[in-house]
Amino acid sequence: MLFYASTYADLNKATKDKVVLLPLGAIEQHGPHLSVSTDTDIVTYVAQQIEKLLPYSVLLCPTLPFGSSHHHLSFGGTISLAPELYTQVVIDLVNSLVVSGFRKILLLNGHGGNISPVKQALAVLSKRFDVSHQPTIALATYWEVGGKAFAGEAPMQSPALSHACEYETSMMLHLFADKVWMDRVERAQRPESNGYIPWEDDEPYRGVTVFKQTEFISSNGSSGEPQLGTAEKGQYLLDKAIEGLVTFVESFKSWPLSDCLVNE
Secondary structure, three states, X not given: OOOOOXXXXXXXXXXXXXXXXXXXXOEOOEOEOEOOXXXXXXXXXXXXXXXXXXXXXXXXXXXXXOEOOHHHOOOOOOEEOOHHHHHHHHHHHHHHHHHOOOOEEEEEEOOHHHHHHHHHHXXXXXXXXXXXXXXXXXXXXXXXXXXXXXXXXXXXXXXXXXXXXXXXXXXHHHHOHHHEOHHHOOOOOOOOOOOOOOOOOOOXXXXXXXXXXXHHOOXXXXXXXHHHOOHHHHHHHXXXXXXXXXXXXXXXXXXXXXXXXXXX
């Protein structure tokens, strides 16, 4: 974190009206062509750009590099925290921030497998702190805040971000080309479309969820159309993600804190 506080009182003054930004990454296989650090690399970069653009609004934490990735363990290189443990890790980290005096906390997520455990953590933290400390804690996944850019809008050619796909491949080509091996790209074999379950990016969400280990839905651990990735597309995607998140943080910073309690 880029601040100094010698006492609790100094910390309160230093953090007044600030948003604490905690990036959440993952170390997991990304098919035969991307580094296992892909999710952590991308979300760290996005968080750093937000801090650079909003230096007086954001306090940036180091990225939590490990995520909830047990569904990828059958493919080499994955280092994972089980979902229930990941929930507890997030609870403990945010607990530390709240009791230190922070009141606006943004968990910036870069891995799909983290979403459900983090939402569970938010439920626990709300019950624990809403009355006593009254923080406002938000989860934002960068590609969801990125809007249409991550949902098939030109120049993208596939309909949505999935995993080691056109989108992630493009962003890594832009940021860390030395961590991309395009000569190894191979379109994975996937289950046939069934009209309900988006095994990768081929179906919109229709209210039905099925969770399967990656080995059952991908022949090589990737999905989507990674062969379509380019560095130019990656820059476009990252610009849109950062733009959307900066707009959100500026709004989030001005939200009133949850200090209106209902008296029975």
